[in-house]
Structures are given as structure tokens and as C-alpha cells.
Amino acid sequence: MQRLSAHTRACALSPLARASCLIPERMAYPNRIVVKVGTNVLTAGADKVHRPTIVALAQQIAAVRSQGVEIVLVSSGAIAVGRERLNFPARRRDIPLKQMLAAVGQSRLMHLYEQIFELYGITVAQTLLTRGDLADRNRYLNARNTLLACLMHNVLPIVNENDVVAVSEIRVGDNDNLSALVTNLVDADLLLILTDIDGLYTADPRRDPSATRIDLVPEITEHIYAIAGGSNIRGTGGMLTKIQAADLATRSGAEVVIARGAERDVIARVVAGEAIGTRFPAQATNVESRKRWILAETVRHSRVVVDEGAARALMTGGKSLLPAGVVAVEGDFARGQTVRIYATDGREIARGITQYAAVDLRRIRGLQSSQIAETLGFDYGPEAVHRDDMVLL
Ligand SMILES: Nc1ncnc2c1ncn2[C@@H]1O[C@H](COP(=O)(O)OP(=O)(O)O)[C@@H](O)[C@H]1O
Numbered sequence: 001m002q003r004l005s006a007h008t009r010a011c012a013l014s015p016l017a018r019a020s021c022l023i024p025e026r027m028a029y030p031n032r033i034v035v036k037v038g039t040n041v042l043t044a045g046a047d048k049v050h051r052p053t054i055v056a057l058a059q060q061i062a063a064v065r066s067q068g069v070e071i072v073l074v075s076s077g078a079i080a081v082g083r084e085r086l087n088f089p090a091r092r093r094d095i096p097l098k099q100m101l102a103a104v105g106q107s108r109l110m111h112l113y114e115q116i117f118e119l120y121g122i123t124v125a126q127t128l129l130t131r132g133d134l135a136d137r138n139r140y141l142n143a144r145n146t147l148l149a150c151l152m153h154n155v156l157p158i159v160n161e162n163d164v165v166a167v168s169e170i171r172v173g174d175n176d177n178l179s180a181l182v183t184n185l186v187d188a189d190l191l192l193i194l195t196d197i198d199g200l201y202t203a204d205p206r207r208d209p210s211a212t213r214i215d216l217v218p219e220i221t222e223h224i225y226a227i228a229g230g231s232n233i234r235g236t237g238g239m240l241t242k243i244q245a246a247d248l249a250t251r252s253g254a255e256v257v258i259a260r261g262a263e264r265d266v267i268a269r270v271v272a273g274e275a276i277g278t279r280f281p282a283q284a285t286n287v288e289s290r291k292r293w294i295l296a297e298t299v300r301h302s303r304v305v306v307d308e309g310a311a312r313a314l315m316t317g318g319k320s321l322l323p324a325g326v327v328a329v330e331g332d333f334a335r336g337q338t339v340r341i342y343a344t345d346g347r348e349i350a351r352g353i354t355q356y357a358a359v360d361l362r363r364i365r366g367l368q369s370s371q372i373a374e375t376l377g378f379d380y381g382p383e384a385v386h387r388d389d390m391v392l393l
């Protein structure tokens with residue numbers, strides 16, 4: 001897809017940015033963003049989901065996507081929709097009941113999204129995740145591949161926690177933190193957390209009317225955690241989980257903005273660089289953060305030996321490692337683990353996350369990508385190690 005310059009896109013997207021030429025100092029124009037919408041946004045503060053809010057959201061997402069920005073939507077609301085359907089009062093908060101409400105509400109929420117996004121020609125994909133899916137490297141890769149495939153095919157992934165199976169040990173617990181994990185999962189440049197308040201305040205404005213909004217948080221300190229309080233009755237976690245999310249996402253290399261979901265054209269305006277809400281600049285590049293993650297857990301005795309052509313393609317061409325270039329596979333490793341990649345002269349040249357377990361890679365080494373499926377009976381794609389999952393040494 002053709003990428004316009006930051007300035008052109010900013011001006012096309014936002015009349016305000018155009019009027020004032022407002023592109024303040026910040027990250028480069030984002031190519032991939034995660035937008036998180038909380039229950040309080042979707043219900044507009046009432047007891048049921050506010051349909052016009054979803055229409056406005058779809059309209060904005062369609063506009064931003066048409067400018068070439070890839071979007072993953074993380075949406076709460078299943079419990080609220082379940083409550084609405086079964087007429088349950090908001091004060092009941094016990095876990096099995098909430099799980100039941102989420103089970104009732106999730107499909108209805110998706111149905112609503114499907115109907116509304118269809119009006120804008122956008123196909124949506126339900127993606128339900130738990131912490132377990134993101135902690136295990138194999139499942140992490142599966143989730144990542146699915147989300148990236150959605151983006152590649154112009155499908156809008158709509159992520160929620162899989163509340164029905166998510167009990168305390170495996171659940172993220174709130175969609176703010178889930179949105180940060182998703183930001184990391186897809187290497188997004190920007191996480192936009194939309195809520196019912198226009199940013200982080202010096203104290204919870206519901207309790208302290210003299211609180212003022214903080215426009216920029218250069219660093220997330222203990223003090224920032226201390227001023228973030230709990231949620232209102234429908235939300236989960238309040239400002240505290242948003243700060244945790246901002247902390248995680250900024251360390252993963254994304255910029256984070258917390259803004260009011262009901263603000264007119266908020267997504268386009270934030271993407272265009274307008275100063276709305278509270279901004280948390282990225283604390284690392286996402287390449288640095290990904291490298292750290294890749295190198296964190298290398299399988300000790302793994303050796304994937306590659307031929308001269310593959311070694312050159314990796315080191316000077318920045319290419320992915322294909323099974324065709326693999327000459328030997330030593331050790332035992334699972335799909336999703338970080339393996340060591342060697343040249344035939346014994347030099348370790350790279351480390352990377354393998355798409356294939358050792359047993360499978362042994363069977364497809366030296367083969368063309370088109371032969372993977374016929375040999376294994378399945379394939380996870382043409383790469384043994386994708387270049388985005390590789391650190392050259
Ligand atoms: N320091 C703070 N600044 C802004 N809002 C705060 C702060 N502390 C607590 N809050 C509360 O956090 C709420 C938003 O979180 P939450 O209710 O969980 O919303 P959501 O459903 O969007 O996740 C706000 O309505 C506000 O009352």
C-alpha cells in the first residue's frame with residue numbers, strides 16, 4: 001500500500017492539524033496502532049452499549065485505515081453486553097457470574113461490531129486471548145501470526161480477553177494490560193487507550209475536583225503510579241491498569257496516549273500527532289525491545305547450521321532464513337524457542353525464534369518452501385526463522 005508522508009496524512013486526516021500545522025515533536029507517523037476501548041466508552045456511561053459510539057469508532061477506524069495505518073482493536077464490553085441481555089445489575093461482580101455474562105455478551109458484541117464495520121466494508125476477526133497464550137512462546141507465535149495475517153489481509157482483529165476460560169493464574173485481568181501485550185505482540189508503534197476521561201490527572205477528578213490533566217509523562221515513576229486510582233463502577237482497573245499498560249508498552253517501544261473515547265475524531269487526531277490526552281513517549285525502539293525478548297531465552301544446545309548462501313542472505317541481505325538454506329539441525333527445541341544459527345565454518349551468526357520444532361526442521365532442511373507442506377502435512381509459512389524474529393550477532 002502506498003505510504004503518504006506524515007505531513008500529508010496528518011493534514012488529510014485532521015482538519016485541526018491542517019489548520020495549525022500541528023505535528024508536535026513525537027515519534028514518526030505510526031504505521032501500526034493498537035486502539036483499546038474500555039467499557040465506559042462503549043456504554044457512554046450508561047448500562048448498555050451505546051450503538052452510536054460503535055458507529056463513530058468504526059467510522060474513525062475506516063478513515064485511519066484508508067490512510068494506510070494498520071489497526072488492531074482491543075475491545076472490552078462483553079460483560080456489559082451480557083448484563084444488558086440478562087438485565088443484571090452492575091454491582092454484581094463475582095467472577096463466575098462475570099464469566100457467564102462475558103460468554104453471553106462476547107458473541108453479541110462481535111455481532112454488533114460485524115454489522116457496523118460491514119457498513120464501512122471492513123471485515124472483523126474475533127481474537128480471544130489469555131495471559132497463557134502470550135506467555136508461552138509457541139502460542140505467542142500462533143497469536144502473532146494470526147494477527148499479522150489479519151493485518152496483511154486487511155481484516156480488523158478485535159481482541160478481548162477470553163474471560164470464559166481465564167481464571168486468576170492465567171488471566172491478564174484487564175484489557176489495558178492486554179492491549180499493551182498486544183502492542184508488543186504485533187510490534188505496534190502506538191497504543192491509544194480510549195476511556196471516559198481525557199487523560200491522566202494529578203488525582204482522580206471524581207474525588208478531587210481540583211485535579212488537573214497531565215499532558216506529557218516523560219517517564220513513568222512511582223509518583224505516576226501513586227496518582228492513578230481505581231475505576232468507576234463499570235470499568236476494570238481504572239487509571240492504575242492504564243499506567244501499567246503504558247509502562248509495559250512504552251518499554252516495548254510504542255508511544256502511548258490515554259484519551260477520551262467520546263472526543264470527536266480522536267483516533268485520527270492522535271494518529272496525526274495532535275496533542276490530545278496524556279502522552280507517554282516510547283522508552284526504547286521496538287527493535288531493541290524485540291531483540292531483548294528474542295535473546296532472553298536461547299535454547300542452550302541448539303545449533304541450526306546454514307549454508308554459505310543463507311549466511312550471506314541473513315548477514316548482508318537482512319533476509320529470513322528459509323529451510324532451503326539449513327544444512328544441519330542439532331539439539332532439541334520447540335517451535336517458538338530462540339535457536340542459535342551458525343555458518344558452516346562454526347561462527348555463530350544469529351539467534352532467532354524458530355517457526356519449526358527441531359524434529360520438523362530436520363525433515364525440511366534443504367527443501368524449497370513449496371515442499372514444506374507436502375513433507376510435514378502442514379506449514380507455518382515459508383520461513384524457518386523470520387527476519388523480524390532474528391538478531392544478527
Ligand atoms: N489520576 C487519575 N486520572 C484520571 N482518571 C482517574 C485517575 N484515577 C482514577 N481515575 C478513574 O479512572 C477511570 C477510567 O478507568 P475505567 O473506569 O477502568 O475505564 P475503562 O472502562 O475505560 O477502562 C476514570 O473514570 C477515573 O474516575
Ligand SMILES: N[C@@H](CCC(=O)OP(=O)(O)O)C(=O)O
Pocket residue numbers: 037038039040075076077078079080102160161163173174175176234235236237238
Ligand atoms: N473482558 C472484559 C473487560 C475487562 C476490562 O478490562 O474492562 P475495561 O476496564 O472496561 O476495559 C469484557 O469484555 O467485558
